[in-house]
Amino acid sequence: MKPLIIGNWKMHGSLAKNAALLQAIVAHCDAQKADWVVCPPFPYLSQAQSMLEDTGIAWGAQTVSAFSQGAFTGQVDASMLLDFGVSFVIVGHSERRHGLGESNIYVADSAKLVIEHGMNAILCVGETLVQKEAGQLETVLQEQLLSALKQIAPENAKNLVIAYEPVWAIGTGKTASQEDILKAHTLIKNILKEKDANFYNSVRILYGGSVKPDNASQILTILYVDGLLIGGASLDPQAFSEIGQCKPSF
Numbered sequence: 001m002k003p004l005i006i007g008n009w010k011m012h013g014s015l016a017k018n019a020a021l022l023q024a025i026v027a028h029c030d031a032q033k034a035d036w037v038v039c040p041p042f043p044y045l046s047q048a049q050s051m052l053e054d055t056g057i058a059w060g061a062q063t064v065s066a067f068s069q070g071a072f073t074g075q076v077d078a079s080m081l082l083d084f085g086v087s088f089v090i091v092g093h094s095e096r097r098h099g100l101g102e103s104n105i106y107v108a109d110s111a112k113l114v115i116e117h118g119m120n121a122i123l124c125v126g127e128t129l130v131q132k133e134a135g136q137l138e139t140v141l142q143e144q145l146l147s148a149l150k151q152i153a154p155e156n157a158k159n160l161v162i163a164y165e166p167v168w169a170i171g172t173g174k175t176a177s178q179e180d181i182l183k184a185h186t187l188i189k190n191i192l193k194e195k196d197a198n199f200y201n202s203v204r205i206l207y208g209g210s211v212k213p214d215n216a217s218q219i220l221t222i223l224y225v226d227g228l229l230i231g232g233a234s235l236d237p238q239a240f241s242e243i244g245q246c247k248p249s250f
C-alpha cells in the first residue's frame with residue numbers, strides 16, 4: 001500500500017508563494033509512489049482546488065467547526081469545505097487542542113461532521129512531554145481516541161485517519177524514537193481493534209513530528225506506520241517530495 005503523505009502548511013503562505021509551491025509539488029510528487037494531500041490555510045483552498053484538480057494530489061483543510069452553519073463568528077462549517085473540493089480535514093491538531101483549548105468533545109464533534117459530509121478526518125492525537133514523563137501515554141491516547149470513535153460509525157472507518165503526533169516532537173526538531181513510535185502506534189492499533197474490526201482494518205495511522213527527508217524512510221518502515229503528517233518540511237517542495245519517496249528529479 002502506498003504511504004499517505006500529508007503536508008500541513010499551518011499559518012504560512014501567500015497567493016504568490018503558494019502558486020510556486022503547488023507548481024513544484026505537482027511537478028515532483030509522484031502519485032504512483034504515495035497518496036499526497038496538502039493543507040493550506042482556509043483562504044487558499046480555492047487556489048489549491050484550481051491548481052491541484054486532476055493532478056492526483058488532494059487538498060485539505062487544517063480544521064473545521066464542530067458546529068453546523070449558524071451564528072459562529074470566524075468559524076468554517078464542513079459543508080463550506082465541500083464547495084472547494086476538500087477531501088481531507090485535520091481535526092484536533094495539538095496547536096488547537098493545547099493552544100486554543102479544543103476539548104476531546106469538540107474534536108470528536110468536528111470529526112463526526114467531516115465524515116458525515118463524506119470527507120476524510122485526520123484525527124491528531126498525542127501526549128505532551130509532561131504526560132509522557134508521567135507515564136500517561138496510554139491513558140491520553142485512549143481518552144482522545146475513544147471520545148472520537150464513539151461518534152463515528154464503524155462502517156465509515158475508511159474515512160478516518162489517525163495522526164500520532166507527540167506534542168513534544170512538533171516543530172522542535174526532536175523526532176520520537178523508533179521505540180516511541182512503535183509503542184504508540186501499537187497502542188492505537190489495539191484501541192481500534194477493541195472498538196471494532198472495521199476500525200482495526202481500515203483506519204490508517206500516520207506519524208507526525210519533525211519528519212524530515214533524512215528520517216522519513218526509516219519511520220515509514222516501522223510497523224503500523226501508514227504515512228506521515230508533515231509540518232515545516234511540507235513548505236519545501238524538494239523536502240516534501242523526497243519524504244514521500246518521489247522521484248529525485250530536482
Ligand code: PGA
Nearest residue numbers: 170171209210230231232
Ligand atoms: P512539524 O509539524 O513537522 O513541523 O514538526 C508536524 C505537525 O504539526 O503536523
